[in-house]
């Protein structure tokens with residue numbers, strides 16, 4: 001394996017590990033556990049919220065599991081049809097998960113700060129996938145790649161959230177969940193988006209030949 005490919009290992013590991021995490025909600029009774037312990041009985045029994053929650057976590061998981069494979073140049077060059085098929089699954093998953101995510105954000109634990117943080121993320125997640133999809137329909141490959149980098153950086157918020165959360169909760173707030181969760185509803189994705197912009201800039205610089213002196 002080439003040295004430059006090494007960062008792919010943690011990248012793929014976290015995408016797969018967190019992408020599979022929603023299965024917990026299928027195979028264990030989550031009532032009174034984790035995030036659900038902060039929800040009222042009425043909300044947990046609300047059919048619309050319950051359905052939106054499962055749509056969100058199921059398709060969010062699929063997006064996380066499939067998305068990272070799409071950045072491999074090798075796969076794109078050798079198996080273009082596979083790239084297209086996985087791409088369509090990814091786009092559909094992000095659309096469904098973001099719409100459902102926006103709805104459940106209205107009832108987020110942590111109140112208005114989390115509703116705004118996760119709600120804004122859901123809107124930008126949806127917007128960037130639309131831009132990525134419409135640019136490939138216009139055969140604008142560079143813009144398609146750029147919007148997909150932004151979009152997957154947002155999908156990756158599910159990973160960064162779960163890395164930062166214990167650090168804030170136990171490292172900073174002495175076990176208190178809510179203050180960290182309010183910060184995380186923004187911190188999980190704003191830096192990701194900034195890193196995506198840096199990656200895009202770097203790519204533009206390497207694509208544009210430097211002027212001849």
Ligand code: HEM
Nearest residue numbers: 018035057060061101104105108109118121122154155158
């Ligand atoms: C990137 C856009 C995303 C947005 C806007 C978003 C939004 C939300 C919101 C609002 C909640 C409920 C929070 C609450 O009620 O306090 C939530 C929970 C959850 N989300 Fe997402 N999410 C996103 C990405 C993902 C992805 C990619 C996955 C895939 C693993 C995912 C999996 C989950 C799970 C499993 C929960 C339940 C909470 C837990 O047990 O940790 N989300 N999300």
